[in-house]
Amino acid sequence: NAGVTQTPKFRILKIGQSMTLQCTQDMNHNYMYWYRQDPGMGLKLIYYSVGAGITDKGEVPNGYNVSRSTTEDFPLRLELAAPSQTSVYFCASSTTWDRGRDTGELFFGEGSRLTVL
Amino acid sequence: DQQVKQNSPSLSVQEGRISILNCDYTNSMFDYFLWYKKYPAEGPTFLISISSIKDKNEDGRFTVFLNKSAKHLSLHIVPSQPGDSAVYFCAASAVRGAQKLVFGQGTRLTINP
Numbered sequence: 001n002a003g004v005t006q007t008p009k010f011r012i013l014k015i016g017q018s019m020t021l022q023c024t025q026d027m028n029h030n031y032m033y034w035y036r037q038d039p040g041m042g043l044k045l046i047y048y049s050v051g052a053g054i055t056d057k058g059e060v061p062n063g064y065n066v067s068r069s070t071t072e073d074f075p076l077r078l079e080l081a082a083p084s085q086t087s088v089y090f091c092a093s094s095t096t097w098d099r100g101r102d103t104g105e106l107f108f109g110e111g112s113r114l115t116v117l
Numbered sequence: 118d119q120q121v122k123q124n125s126p127s128l129s130v131q132e133g134r135i136s137i138l139n140c141d142y143t144n145s146m147f148d149y150f151l152w153y154k155k156y157p158a159e160g161p162t163f164l165i166s167i168s169s170i171k172d173k174n175e176d177g178r179f180t181v182f183l184n185k186s187a188k189h190l191s192l193h194i195v196p197s198q199p200g201d202s203a204v205y206f207c208a209a210s211a212v213r214g215a216q217k218l219v220f221g222q223g224t225r226l227t228i229n230p
Contacts, residue, residue, distance in 0.1 A: 004160070031215045037174055042121070042206060042220030043161070050215050054178055058217065094216050104216055108160030 006109035012079040021076040023091030032074040036087040081116045123221035136194040140207030147209040
């Protein structure tokens with residue numbers, strides 16, 4: 001019962017470097033999301049996907065890119081790392097749901113802590 | 118502009134008593150609300166949700182109340198237990214299909230023995 005798996009758990013980057021945060025889910029969920037959480041703040045949506053090949057911007061997409069080639073994987077790419085991208089990143093997934101019946105919950109990974117120096 | 122607000126950064130409650138966490142929202146298009154619990158170094162985990170067609174939803178020790186006219190919801194935990202010590206996030210949704218949740222800043226709940 002892996003659920004949502006994120007790698008790496010920790011990473012330190014230098015300004016201007018690039019990296020990809022990996023996310024995979026084994027629940028066959030249609031929807032996947034990337035959130036970031038800054039200290040003392042709530043989670044903010046970066047990008048989301050409603051299925052393979054379909055992605056869309058969330059509230060804070062600048063500086064990031066995503067792709068969704070399979071149902072299971074939703075990697076998040078930082079092209080030119082900046083100190084403002086120091087944060088904890090959470091990947092999540094959810095299924096198509098019936099608002100009158102289902103909880104509508106998102107299932108979250110454990111997070112990836114990124115520091116840009 | 119913070120559409121979902123949790124105005125209490127922290128709350129301390131004695132074990133066995135009731136914990137009440139509050140959340141306000143400004144977007145009248147929100148029609149579904151969720152509470153998440155988060156321990157350090159872990160991802161948020163779902164607690165309870167409520168649709169705008171209801172004003173109360175209960176699950177064991179957890180009850181969520183929704184006051185649409187006041188754009189306010191609250192989470193009641195009774196009785197509070199030491200394992201309830203965590204950060205609690207309120208979240209809201211307005212979009213059909215993908216659950217694009219908007220989160221509050223969180224309230225750190227500490228249960229004292």
